[in-house]
Amino acid sequence: MTAGRGLGGWAATIGIYALALTWLYPFAWMVAASLKPTAQVYTTALFQGDWTLDNFRFLFATADTLDRPFLQAMGISALVTFSVTASVLLSSAFIAFALARLRFPGAKLFGDFLLLQMVIPTTMFILPLFVLVKQLGLLNSLAALILPSLMSGWGIYMMSQSFKAMPEEYFDAARLDRAGLWRTVTAVVAPLNKSIIAIVALFTFTGTWDNFLWPLIAISDTDRMPLAVLLATFSKQYGGYAGPVMAGAVLQTLPLVTLFVLFRRQFLQGMSLTLK
Amino acid sequence: MRTGRPLSREAVIGLSLAGAYLLFAAVFWAYPFFWLARLSVTQWRFFDEPVFTGARNFLRTVRDPQFLLSLWNVVRFLLFYLPIAVAGALTVAFGLRHVGRGKAFVALCFLLSNVSSGVAMALVFTKIFSTTGPLNALVFDWVGVRIPWTNDPTLAMLAIALVVAWKFVGYYGLILYSGLLAVPRDIYDAARLDHAGPLTRLVRITLPLLNAQLMMVLVFAILVSFGLFTEPFLITGGGPADGTATPQMLIYETAFRRLQPSHAATMSILVSAVSYALIAAARRLFERKVVLA
Numbered sequence: 001m002t003a004g005r006g007l008g009g010w011a012a013t014i015g016i017y018a019l020a021l022t023w024l025y026p027f028a029w030m031v032a033a034s035l036k037p038t039a040q041v042y043t044t045a046l047f048q049g050d051w052t053l054d055n056f057r058f059l060f061a062t063a064d065t066l067d068r069p070f071l072q073a074m075g076i077s078a079l080v081t082f083s084v085t086a087s088v089l090l091s092s093a094f095i096a097f098a099l100a101r102l103r104f105p106g107a108k109l110f111g112d113f114l115l116l117q118m119v120i121p122t123t124m125f126i127l128p129l130f131v132l133v134k135q136l137g138l139l140n141s142l143a144a145l146i147l148p149s150l151m152s153g154w155g156i157y158m159m160s161q162s163f164k165a166m167p168e169e170y171f172d173a174a175r176l177d178r179a180g181l182w183r184t185v186t187a188v189v190a191p192l193n194k195s196i197i198a199i200v201a202l203f204t205f206t207g208t209w210d211n212f213l214w215p216l217i218a219i220s221d222t223d224r225m226p227l228a229v230l231l232a233t234f235s236k237q238y239g240g241y242a243g244p245v246m247a248g249a250v251l252q253t254l255p256l257v258t259l260f261v262l263f264r265r266q267f268l269q270g271m272s273l274t275l276k
Numbered sequence: 277m278r279t280g281r282p283l284s285r286e287a288v289i290g291l292s293l294a295g296a297y298l299l300f301a302a303v304f305w306a307y308p309f310f311w312l313a314r315l316s317v318t319q320w321r322f323f324d325e326p327v328f329t330g331a332r333n334f335l336r337t338v339r340d341p342q343f344l345l346s347l348w349n350v351v352r353f354l355l356f357y358l359p360i361a362v363a364g365a366l367t368v369a370f371g372l373r374h375v376g377r378g379k380a381f382v383a384l385c386f387l388l389s390n391v392s393s394g395v396a397m398a399l400v401f402t403k404i405f406s407t408t409g410p411l412n413a414l415v416f417d418w419v420g421v422r423i424p425w426t427n428d429p430t431l432a433m434l435a436i437a438l439v440v441a442w443k444f445v446g447y448y449g450l451i452l453y454s455g456l457l458a459v460p461r462d463i464y465d466a467a468r469l470d471h472a473g474p475l476t477r478l479v480r481i482t483l484p485l486l487n488a489q490l491m492m493v494l495v496f497a498i499l500v501s502f503g504l505f506t507e508p509f510l511i512t513g514g515g516p517a518d519g520t521a522t523p524q525m526l527i528y529e530t531a532f533r534r535l536q537p538s539h540a541a542t543m544s545i546l547v548s549a550v551s552y553a554l555i556a557a558a559r560r561l562f563e564r565k566v567v568l569a
Contacts, residue, residue, distance in 0.1 A: 016371035020385035030400045042408045095293045104290030124544045128308035151300045210393045228395040249396035260391045
């Protein structure tokens with residue numbers, strides 16, 4: 001289909017590549033602005049200016065005196081995100097295995113319950129979740145950011161859909177080997193379902209790292225804020241510091257873009273799975 | 277079921293795994309759900325005991341002009357967002373089908389915005405849309421005027437719609453592309469024999485065959501529009517003149533700034549109800565069963 005398209009075909013190809021690259025422009029502008037002195041952010045062309053790392057130095061060194069501990073916020077974000085992602089992956093894999101492969105009374109009802117949860121928008125729960133976390137005395141703590149996200153109905157459902165499609169022979173072999181639950185899931189199921197696990201991991205990681213509304217409500221001390229919220233409060237108060245704000249935006253974006261680039265193959269495969 | 281007989285080992289493992297999740301959901305899902313229902317029929321200010329007030333919250337909320345304005349703002353957002361996002365997604369989908377080798381590269385370029393940070397990008401777009409920002413510099417060079425993106429309610433809503441469309445066009449495009457792959461080629465050959473032009477082929481063949489995927493995009497777009505918070509909160513702050521104040525922003529303000537959780541809980545229940553109603557209406561209007569004879 002690619003051969004013999006003529007001039008119009010080539011123009012369309014160039015057009016779509018140009019559009020794809022334009023889509024990356026905000027990232028390019030963000031990185032460029034983070035590396036320029038604030039005075040030059042709006043006055044120089046994209047790739048011009050006196051390149052400097054001062055904005056990042058400002059964030060890590062000086063921002064503490066403005067009551068904005070960025071390094072610590074990155075640590076908090078990392079801790080919360082890794083705990084939640086690890087817990088969601090582990091619990092989803094085992095519970096999805098049970099749902100997809102084990103016969104137990106109420107299994108179908110359990111699947112229906114997950115579907116019901118998925119059609120009720122999570123934004124509805126923000127306010128009552130605040131009430132619960134307040135009653136538990138966990139406001140303003142890391143537990144408030146981690147506990148409510150330890151398991152994911154969506155993760156269980158997505159994985160179970162993929163596990164259901166596996167041929168039964170794999171499990172016959174596992175039974176012959178007398179493999180227990182742990183070995184069956186980690187050595188048989190997980191390696192054969194990398195794409196869907198990568199998708200659940202990537203979306204959980206991104207969603208937790210970039211979660212904004214919930215930590216904005218649950219955390220009020222600046223020295224317990226994750227990066228997303230600290231950055232937003234910093235931008236609100238010191239919006240004039242365009243350079244440092246963009247440096248903070250780069251820090252917030254970097255882990256997500258890195259993961260996306262590293263796992264791009266699994267991501268594209270997994271996306272086509274979720275769209276079936 | 278198997279009354280009297282002991283459960284098999286398999287069933288015990290299955291039940292305990294499912295039970296672990298149900299326990300989690302009871303605490304972090306069912307209990308908040310119960311509180312939401314309770315708040316909607318009581319008067320409460322975070323500290324005192326809730327007092328039963330019946331339907332008063334509902335009556336107050338449906339007549340609250342700010343609440344109605346925020347729902348109207350969702351409609352205004354959709355009027356901008358739907359055409360931009362659907363046109364963009366179709367472009368991406370046809371583009372992906374058109375390019376040969378670089379398919380993965382093009383897809384990843386459009387998808388990066390979807391998986392990157394919404395908070396960081398909202399801050400970036402605040403700068404890009406500012407009067408001295410790069411977008412206005414470009415417009416100024418071309419036509420000699422600057423666009424006051426955040427000073428006018430309509431322009432501000434357009435700016436928000438553009439940012440959100442930038443974020444989701446790649447994802448929607450991939451959905452439509454998966455539908456395009458399923459369209460059989462010989463249908464187009466037959467259409468060409470009948471002298472159907474490109475526009476006719478698009479409107480009479482491609483779009484109807486993509487109905488399932490277009491419906492999926494439409495439902496996702498409606499869900500996104502009712503959930504909007506980060507972009508308007510950080511880019512416009514809901515202004516000017518509440519012109520970009522979304523339901524989620526109003527719920528946040530009402531619950532945590534004005535400390536009226538009962539009012540806010542009622543709003544969030546009504547917002548969900550309205551979004552379901554809109555999705556049901558959209559499906560009724562546009563969903564078709566497409567059968568290839």
